[in-house]
Amino acid sequence: MIFDEFSIKTLVRPVPDFPKPGVVFRDITPLLQSPKALRMVADSLIQRYVESDFSHVGALDARGFIIGSIIAYELNRPLILFRKKGKLPADVLAASYSTEYGEAFLEVHADSLCEGDSVLLLDDLIATGGTLVAAAQLVRRMGAQIHEAAAIIDLPELGGSRKLQDMGIPTFTLTAFELNER
Template sequence: MDLKSVIRTIPDYPKPGIMFRDITTLLTDARGFRRAVDELVQPLAGQKIDKVAGIEARGFILGGAIAHQLSVGFVPIRKKGKLPYKTMSESYELEYGIDEVEIHVDAVEKGDRILLVDDLIATGGTAGAAIKLLERAGGEVMLCSFVVDLPDLGGADKLRALGKKVTALVEFEGE
């Protein structure tokens, strides 16, 4: 099965010129979803992972399935103001402004080995902020895993420049 074939492309969303890579079609395909989770877990063979951290929102779906498969805890990384308990945050730049991601202050223990998961890596802003946040909390991000990489936008390279190992199951050219 070619995972690319079960990822829908929506032209001109959310704005003209963007080719949106929609993994909801992969999630509804039982074989595709299972294969994606298995392939996201595979690079961790033989490594100890304490927690999986997933970036809102599709990273929650993937990360929860991976955490279940690895029998480890799950850390939700959310947009500012969405978590109910005390939080710590990290800001990052958007094309037109600044945004923030947060985790609960007790979500990560010192020395936790963490797998960071999201559906797609584009410019790397959100994932970079998530890495900084998790590491400031005391964790060590061992691997950053994505279903889709948009290499033309350079996000995976930015994460590698931070010294992180990055994997993606498929690549799409362009934005």
């Protein structure tokens, strides 16, 4: 790997009690503000997927758009946006999901994928897995397959990566944090 796990962790800011008491938010803003770190994260993912056989990159609203667009561009793959409810202008498919904060909806343009397509799903982190599970459900509703779900960070104690694996979706992250890790 080009970028080691320790370096990533030093650039992720823990924000206690955000957005509600008891939650430690993992803020990737410092990582994004470092051109070298962003390049190293992107290069690590590009190296992993450069020879992989998938047709599309699916990026999840909102921080997944950042890394997803870089990976789609560098690997010359179409970019599919999975957005929060009400943000897409054309016909959409929707899926509800639970987060650690409540319930929400994820939408994708209904014509984004076709049967036989294969999608690499990208987000900034895997917590409860809600958004990635919803995206996977939408991908499958369009007749496509999930190549892998990838993120910069995994929060394994929240069970999202296990939930995805139980659905038969391989997962990959560059690092993981325990809930109380600073």
